[in-house]
Amino acid sequence: MRVFVAGASGAIGTRLVPQLIAHGHEVIGTFRSAGHDLRIRALGAEPVALDVLDARAVRRAVLDTHPDAIIHQATALANMRWSRSLDRSFALTNRIRTEGTDALLAAARAAGVRRFVGQSFASYRYAREGGPVKTEDDPLDPAPPAAARQTNAAMSYLDRAITEAGGIALRYGGFYGPGDEGMAGLVRKRQYPIVGDGDGITSWIHLDDAAAATVLALGHDGAAIYNIVDDEPAPMREWLPVLADVLGAKRPWRVPRWLAGLVAGEAMASMAAESRGASNAKAKRELGWTLRYPSWREGFKVAYGSSDPPRDRAANDARAPTTSN
Numbered sequence: 163m164r165v166f167v168a169g170a171s172g173a174i175g176t177r178l179v180p181q182l183i184a185h186g187h188e189v190i191g192t193f194r195s196a197g198h199d200l201r202i203r204a205l206g207a208e209p210v211a212l213d214v215l216d217a218r219a220v221r222r223a224v225l226d227t228h229p230d231a232i233i234h235q236a237t238a239l240a241n242m243r244w245s246r247s248l249d250r251s252f253a254l255t256n257r258i259r260t261e262g263t264d265a266l267l268a269a270a271r272a273a274g275v276r277r278f279v280g281q282s283f284a285s286y287r288y289a290r291e292g293g294p295v296k297t298e299d300d301p302l303d304p305a306p307p308a309a310a311r312q313t314n315a316a317m318s319y320l321d322r323a324i325t326e327a328g329g330i331a332l333r334y335g336g337f338y339g340p341g342d343e344g345m346a347g348l349v350r351k352r353q354y355p356i357v358g359d360g361d362g363i364t365s366w367i368h369l370d371d372a373a374a375a376t377v378l379a380l381g382h383d384g385a386a387i388y389n390i391v392d393d394e395p396a397p398m399r400e401w402l403p404v405l406a407d408v409l410g411a412k413r414p415w416r417v418p419r420w421l422a423g424l425v426a427g428e429a430m431a432s433m434a435a436e437s438r439g440a441s442n443a444k445a446k447r448e449l450g451w452t453l454r455y456p457s458w459r460e461g462f463k464v465a466y467g468s469s470d471p472p473r474d475r476a477a478n479d480a481r482a483p484t485t486s487n
């Protein structure tokens with residue numbers, strides 16, 4: 163297939179492009195920042211400069227490149243300034259997830275592109291009640307903290323718009339991997355404390371496993387939502403000390419929940435204290451996905467420590483689609 167990857171130069175995009183090419187696809191990869199065309203070309207894809215918020219440019223780029231499939235991985239999270247309001251921090255990403263998705267879907271319709279896969283998010287979105295691990299059929303948080311409402315609404319919009327158009331929304335876990343320093347940087351500086359009893363659960367995913375699932379989703383017929391997360395959703399009190407240890411950082415502080423709310427904002431505090439994890443059973447069952455890093459315990463070591471990566475990728479590589487349309 164000819165695959166148009168919007169946001170090919172980012173954390174997930176740069177892991178995805180080589181896997182797509184390895185499975186026989188031709189890739190057109192879009193970038194936004196000056197110089198990132200070189201990154202895309204070096205990976206073996208054809209670079210195209212694109213702002214997904216410019217709907218006419220999106221339509222032109224898709225019509226000009228004749229793809230069989232579109233994968234939407236654009237976000238504005240790199241170098242994002244965190245504020246106490248998640249909605250303020252995510253404002254541009256929220257537009258990319260709503261207006262950008264609309265522009266890409268409209269371009270797909272105009273160009274007759276039948277396959278569409280988009281980046282959604284699993285961690286911190288499910289209802290903060292009931293069991294610790296949620297499936298795609300479980301309800302999303304009906305009343306997110308005030309400062310996260312627009313962010314949650316944008317992800318729900320993306321899930322709905324893509325599936326109504328017959329595509330696939332992948333609800334990824336929290337990304338980690340070599341070079342992805344977002345969370346690791348804060349833990350190294352001891353700026354990421356355990357909140358309250360550290361009960362909030364995170365579902366993690368190594369970027370290479372996220373990319374492998376995305377390649378498989380491209381070969382799947384029909385609309386669907388999948389949690390793309392690892393096998394071990396875990397409370398903050400478990401994963402954070404392990405990550406600090408792997409990074410050689412001091413043990414994380416513990417702060418009371420009320421103080422976390424005051425300093426980091428209610429949205430961050432509630433994620434840390436109340437969030438639920440996600441189940442990957444449906445993705446494994448329907449996509450035939452296997453994980454190279456089934457647990458963050460091993461994955462963190464490989465990404466940020468000194469141990470060697472597992473050698474055997476054969477299971478995933480054998481299952482991913484290799485044919486062209």
Ligand SMILES: NC(=O)c1ccc[n+]([C@@H]2O[C@H](COP(=O)([O-])OP(=O)(O)OC[C@H]3O[C@@H](n4cnc5c(N)ncnc54)[C@H](OP(=O)(O)O)[C@@H]3O)[C@@H](O)[C@H]2O)c1
Pocket residue numbers: 168169170171172173174175192193194195196198212213214215235236237238239240258283336337338342343344345
């Ligand atoms: N996924 C989440 O919800 C989430 C939440 C919190 C933190 N994080 C962290 O944020 C990073 C997310 O990884 P990612 O791959 O989604 O993001 P990323 O590494 O920032 O990559 C985003 C991609 O979108 C492109 N882009 C940015 N603005 C665009 C626009 N207006 N139009 C078209 N393309 C645009 C970027 O191009 P250029 O590279 O050329 O600028 C890049 O290719 C990771 O470090 C992750 O740990 C993610």
